[in-house]
Amino acid sequence: MRHYLSLVCGFVFLFAPMSLFAHEMKPLNILVLHSYSPSYEWTMNIQQGISESIAKVDRNVRLSVEYMDSKRVNGNDYKAQYLTYLKHKYSEGYFDAIIASDDNALNFLIKNANTTFPKLPIVAVGINNLSIDLADIEDRTTVYYERDHIVKNLKLSQSLFPERKTVYLFSDNSLTSQLVRKQFIEDAKVFPNLTVKIIDDLSLKEAEQFLAKAGDDSVAFLTHFNTELKKGNYYDYGAIASVLSQKSNIPIFVFWEHYIGYGVLGGYVNRSYALGIQSILSLSNKLHFTVNEKVSAYPVAWEGYVFDYGIVDKFNIDRDDLPYASSIVNEPESYLYKNRNIISVTALLIIMMLGIIVTQYIAILRKKELDENKTHILKLQKKTLNVQKEMINVLGEAIETRSGETGNHVKRVAKMSSLLGRLYELPKSEYKLLEVISPMHDVGKIGIPEAILDKPGKLTPEERTIIETHTIMGYKLLMSGDGEIMQSAARIALEHHERWDGKGYPNQLKGEEIHIFARITAIVDVFDALMSKRCYKEAWPLERVIELFKQERGRQFDPNLSQLFLDNIYSFIDIRLEYPD
CATH class of the missing domain: 3.40.50.2300 (Response regulator)
Structure with missing residues (x-):
């Protein structure tokens, strides 16, 4: 029974993450x-x-x-x-x-x-x-x-045009317009000095003519105004506002922002764009997702005072008489604002030029002194690097002559190590260094008897112990040299047989305790060895090699490097083709 429960729990833990991931x-x-x-x-x-x-x-x-x-x-x-x-x-x-x-x-x-x-x-x-x-x-x-704030807009019209006592409401018979009209008539009762007249039976052309003759004791409010649907005539908001305002002698107030910009004055308006955003914000709580960034041009609320600059000017409205925090659209730009980009760039260029002149002057003063010291230092560095590289080349040739199975193996390991380092986004100086030093990973095999190196069959435990000492021998050999190149090469020689899970040799290092150079070299070394024919084995097919790396990802090899290698494996195949055995 206990065994059965354990088995059930195992299946639950195995498949629960998968179901959560699918969800x-x-x-x-x-x-x-x-x-x-x-x-x-x-x-x-x-x-x-x-x-x-x-x-x-x-x-x-x-x-x-x-x-x-x-x-x-x-x-x-x-x-x-x-x-x-x-x-x-x-x-x-x-x-x-x-x-x-x-x-x-x-x-x-x-x-x-x-x-x-x-x-x-x-x-x-x-x-x-x-x-x-x-x-x-x-x-x-x-x-x-969508609250149309009729009272607020009627108060606005009275504050801007206190002498105008007649209000024309232009509306049609759509559901929304009927609701607005009903509420408008009710709210207008708060203003007993106003006379409200409903205009709902005129064509668009007739309404245009009506407004052209309207007296200067009146204002107009525009809701939906498609009164010719039965005749097959439908007009969008912009067309309606443009026609009605073109010859109008009186200001036209509106409840919706999208009318503004077509000749109407404005008002306390609704912003439908913001309502669209709000619908998604509301659903984000219900469906458990997040809006990661602020949506472009999202207003503080979906309503506010908005006016058209040209119409404010047409009716001689003082800007100070507009409500606080009013937005003005179509406002002409000042010369400085219109050319702000050119002015900003010009000022920035002048500042940059002055900065360049000053820094160049200082640089010229120091240049002579620095050039003298730099030349001497570069000569010493170049000489040191050349000596270390020559030693590595000599050791590489020694390895090739010592063991027939290495052949072009070390050259391929060099190129592949550099490629994997570059894919891993190591600094250029590091993956270039890796190309120079990775061929030294097996330099310690110089001290291993040829009988063991060239043995065609399986090694005995004693022989396996002997061959594993090549890591320590290589480390000691390379550590005898001075400089960064030899020190890094020594780390590769010592650690390239360590495993990510800590079961490698000689020191059972695990994870990132192993130097990144050694982790990279280990992957390409094993890959090239498996793909090559040896005295003790035939070359593996690519599919079998890929399967092994998938199995050993996170066990023998660094999981991130392994995945990066598998994602780009054909680039490594190209290197093998370029340097065949």
């Missing part, structure tokens, strides 16, 4: 359901905020974006067909969450989510109906309302 790697699928079409700038900005936020998350998130286009077509038949379309397009259980923008999309989900998308978390943004009944989806739905 971590599973992409998150999010349905984005927009009430309106992508040509609608409000909707486009929400989607932009969503997309730019998703680009910053730490999970693989896939968006499926759908547009109901309910400003052009609506009704129960259409909604039923749209539901059928979604069911055919997406399999049951495909999505992990839903984002809905504006009222029509949320109403669609209130009616259908429990049957079509059960239990999925829902985030709804840009919702105008403050008293919406979420019914059965309330527990799993987070709503971010």
Whole structure:
């Protein structure tokens, strides 16, 4: 029984990490359901905020974006067909969450989510109906309302134009516009001195003419204004704002930022881009992912005072009369600001030139003295390096003549060691040094009897003990020389048979106790030996060699170096082809 429990626990520990890893790697699928079409700038900005936020998350998130286009077509038949379309397009259980923008999309989900998308978390943004009944989806739905701040904008219009007592509200019969119109009429009761007139039955051209003749005792408020849908005429926000403001004698206030820049004055507006970002931030808590970086141009909130500079100037509004922290768009740039890059670069160049002149002057004063000392030092260094390299070359030739099995082996080890060091991102000076000294890894074999070196069969335990002494003999031989080159070569000779797991020889070093040069040399030495024919074995096929390195990764060899070697193994094969036996 105890053995059975141990076996079960072993399987749990073995497969639990794999299942967790699979869960971590599973992409998150999010349905984005927009009430309106992508040509609608409000909707486009929400989607932009969503997309730019998703680009910053730490999970693989896939968006499926759908547009109901309910400003052009609506009704129960259409909604039923749209539901059928979604069911055919997406399999049951495909999505992990839903984002809905504006009222029509949320109403669609209130009616259908429990049957079509059960239990999925829902985030709804840009919702105008403050008293919406979420019914059965309330527990799993987070709503971010689009509050149009009608009272705040009416106060703004009165503070800027106190003598104007007539307010024209331009709206259409869309669901959102009806909600805004109803709330506007209610909130306007706070201002008994104002007269509100609803304009909802004029074409865009007629509305343009109306505003051109409007008296200077009035202001206008613009919501949605597509009044010609039955005639097949649909206008985007920019077109509506441009036409209405082109000949208007009165200022036009708006509730949404995307109207601004097309000739309207502005107001306390909603920012749909920020609502898109907020929807992803909300889902990050529900689906356990993180937005790693601040999303570009993310405002502090999704509402604020925004005005068009040209229209502020047109109606002679003093900037000091605008609310605190108002944003001004389309403001003309000053000469200094417009040319700030050129001015900055020019100033920087002047400073740099002055710095160069000063440093060059100091450098010239020192140059003569430094040149004299440098020449002498370089001569001494070059002489020392040449002596050490000559000694290594002599020892290398001695090894080749001592053992017939080394042949071009030491040359290949030199090139392969340098390559692996470069892939490991050692400094250039180090991997160049490694190319010089790695051929000395077996220099101690000079002291091993030829009968053992050339033995075709398996070595006896006594012979194995003798041949293992070549590491210590090589170390002692190379340590007799002075300088960095000989010291490093000695470490390779001593440690290239140590193992990562501490079961090597002669000192049973393990892990990073083994010098990096020795760890690199050990990998390429074994690789080249296995791939080569020896008196005691045939050359191994590449597949068998690769399998061995996979098995010994983290046991005989440094795991990181081993993986790096395996990832680039064909580069090492090329070196063998360049220096064949």
